[in-house]
Amino acid sequence: MTGLRALKTLMILGSSVLGLAACGEPEPVRVGFIAGLSGAGADTGFAARNALLMAVDDVNANGGIDGHPVELVIRDDQKDGDIGRSHVDEFSSLNVAAIIGPIISSVGNAMLPAINEHQIVTISPTVSAFELSGKDDHLFRINSTTRDNAQSYALHQSRLGRKTIAIALDQANATFTNSWADEFTRAFTGYGGVVVGSVPFNNTAQIGFSLPAEQLLALQSDAILLVANSFDSAQLALQIRKRGATHPIIAAEWAASEQLIAMGGAAVEGMELLQSYDRNDQSAQFRSFAQAYETRFKARPGYTSVATHDAATMLFSGLKQQAQTGMPLRLALLQLRDIQGLQQPLNFDQYGDSQRKTYHVVIRDGQFVAP
Structure with a gap:
């Protein structure tokens, strides 16, 4: 999609939302998503986006956030920090409630000053550079550190x-x-x-x-x-x-x-x-997610899929608590305890950091298997 077509689409969506609001429909809760969706390595970005689409569909099917539907604003950072930072500025102008992403640490590092300047809660599924951990900022991380x-x-x-x-x-x-x-x-x-x-x-x-x-x-x-x-x-x-x-x-x-x-x-x-996940997990919750993902996207979910779905689970839980209590989203997220993710309970520490269970694997006969 060209930049002009994308802008027209965004304008149409905006007009539709305004029209719904005028008719008494609840305003949407906008959530920004940013990842590398072009070039080498874009598979992890698309796998993350796919899982987020599923999570948004699920929350909207169950009443959204206090009756407000979640609306995604998707952007490609092209794995470029400067582009990622400019999208944070754009998200701020669009009044997004929060951002999910990015996928790689270099983009997250470049985005961080703008994230804190605009005070936009940002939950990265996979950013893991140790220097980004242990900071009292607006960047939350689902992944373990390097x-x-x-x-x-x-x-x-x-x-x-x-x-x-x-x-x-x-x-x-x-x-x-x-x-x-x-x-x-x-x-x-x-x-x-x-x-x-x-x-x-x-x-x-x-x-x-x-x-x-x-x-x-x-x-x-x-x-x-x-x-x-x-x-x-x-x-x-x-x-x-x-x-x-x-x-x-x-x-x-x-x-x-x-x-x-x-x-x-x-x-x-x-x-x-x-x-950072067990691809052979036979639990009912994970199998239901994996089967729905494969049916919809004709592919198996990857590690960014699982981590992004978990990031969305935490975000939507925090947004619901914010709607109920009126507290800032950042504080609402920090107070969440043992929210069930796809394969493990989810928590943030005082700095908004988290950890993943890990599994050593080896590639045999074209499959990831236990060593």
Whole structure:
């Protein structure tokens, strides 16, 4: 959709809402959604959007927020911090009640000053850079931090007997990848391991995946760790295997989507990852969600789907409490306790941070399975 068509559509929606309000219909509660919906790695953005659409349909089918329907305003941040920040300004002008998103930490870091300036409660399903945690601000996080996840990876690699590891770092999301690598290195060193070197890629001086693959192999490590999205992790794995290397390949949790397997094929067989949900959960609540998702979108829900649905669950619970008590939304969210998510109870600490249960998996026969 072109910018002009999108603007016309927004104007039409606005006119419709005004018309309904004039007829006595309740005003909608606008919720902004922001994620990368274009380019490499957009699968995680669409998976998040899809789950949010389902959550909005559910809450509206059950009376909305105190009788007011929820209306989504969806924006593509193009995985660019400047664009993300400009959308926060736009959301403020549209009087959104809150924002869900973004997906990656670099965009979240760039958005944060505008989020706090406009005092818009923003719940990110997946932002995890440690530097964004423990802050008294308007950014709430559903995900565990890079420290939590990287430490889990380091312990697992130590238990597998790996002593030396080389790391690839996607500089397009440096806020996340550099934080993740720092936390992993600190923890792995504590277990007696050595990070023999890191290879940055996706920067202005480097194009493609051949050179970083060769640089990683030249470091002569026991295993190779990719801190990148699903698309780039698949491409790096392809280049590593193309050169005949048999090193174990590990990928950070950011890569753990179905696109990794679809793009990587045989090259990602045996790849080790951490996931923030149990894709084989047989509980009635999760199976109902997963089946409805697959029926509607012809795909399995991914980790961003589950985390975004949980983010929406917390937001709608907070909005309902705000409507009942009149307290600011930020305070209402901080007071929520043990709200049931798709797979775990949901809580925010005093800083609006949360944690996820995690599961180590390996790719076998084109599936994520327990190791």
